[in-house]
Amino acid sequence: AQSVTQPDIHITVSEGASLELRCNYSYGATPYLFWYVQSPGQGLQLLLKYFSGDTLVQGIKGFEAEFKRSQSSFNLRKPSVHWSDAAEYFCAVVPYMDSSYKLIFGSGTRLLVRP
Amino acid sequence: EAQVTQNPRYLITVTGKKLTVTCSQNMNHEYMSWYRQDPGLGLRQIYYSMNVEVTDKGDVPEGYKVSRKEKRNFPLILESPSPNQTSLYFCASSLTSGGSEQFFGPGTRLTVL
Numbered sequence: 001a002q003s004v005t006q007p008d009i010h011i012t013v014s015e016g017a018s019l020e021l022r023c024n025y026s027y028g029a030t031p032y033l034f035w036y037v038q039s040p041g042q043g044l045q046l047l048l049k050y051f052s053g054d055t056l057v058q059g060i061k062g063f064e065a066e067f068k069r070s071q072s073s074f075n076l077r078k079p080s081v082h083w084s085d086a087a088e089y090f091c092a093v094v095p096y097m098d099s100s101y102k103l104i105f106g107s108g109t110r111l112l113v114r115p
Numbered sequence: 116e117a118q119v120t121q122n123p124r125y126l127i128t129v130t131g132k133k134l135t136v137t138c139s140q141n142m143n144h145e146y147m148s149w150y151r152q153d154p155g156l157g158l159r160q161i162y163y164s165m166n167v168e169v170t171d172k173g174d175v176p177e178g179y180k181v182s183r184k185e186k187r188n189f190p191l192i193l194e195s196p197s198p199n200q201t202s203l204y205f206c207a208s209s210l211t212s213g214g215s216e217q218f219f220g221p222g223t224r225l226t227v228l
Contacts, residue, residue, distance in 0.1 A: 004157075036219075043119075043205060043219035044158075090157060102148065102173055103207075103217060105157035 006106035021076040023091030031093035033074045119220035138206030147189040152203040196227040
């Protein structure tokens with residue numbers, strides 16, 4: 001079945017440590033790929049997106065993501081986490097040629113940052 | 116300021132009492148959409164609209180209605196709310212469909228008793 005999987009429900013890192021959040025998708029053709037962040041009580045903010053081209057994508061707030069076709073993955077990374085990065089992160093896709101253009105979300109990964 | 120607004124932000128109601136959650140965007144976006152967010156499930160699309168008077172069902176449309184009479188507004192209507200519609204609702208809009216970035220409203224937390 002077509003799906004977006006974020007295998008980690010919670011991740012805890014120390015401030016200043018590096019971060020990688022995992023995302024895998026199962027679609028026949030490469031979909032449009034997104035990472036959103038949701039801070040407590042807030043809506044969702046787009047961190048970055050991948051449509052085609054360079055497989056390493058830079059986003060806002062120092063985040064980057066790497067698309068790996070062979071692994072059907074789009075993992076989010078940050079070299080040094082700040083306490084303000086504590087939030088819930090969602091990987092999402094828009095399936096290629098899907099006429100509804102809906103975002104299909106993973107179940108999210110909650111990031112906790114230790115001081 | 117470019118934004119998507121939703122009202123109300125919080126609502127507690129009782130089973131069967133009709134309600135409307137409004138959504139408005141000031142960015143002249145063609146595409147608008149409603150999602151619900153439930154723990155462990157991420158966000159799921161309820162309805163979407165490609166443009167004025169063009170709406171269609173998403174993945175979880177049962178129990179909801181929408182209308183798109185003006186480009187900027189996309190209200191979500193619950194004719195007879197039930198407890199299983201207790202959720203956090205988000206409206207989103209984008210310039211066009213396809214890979215355009217979707218901008219999200221702040222959310223409406225609905226509780227149906």
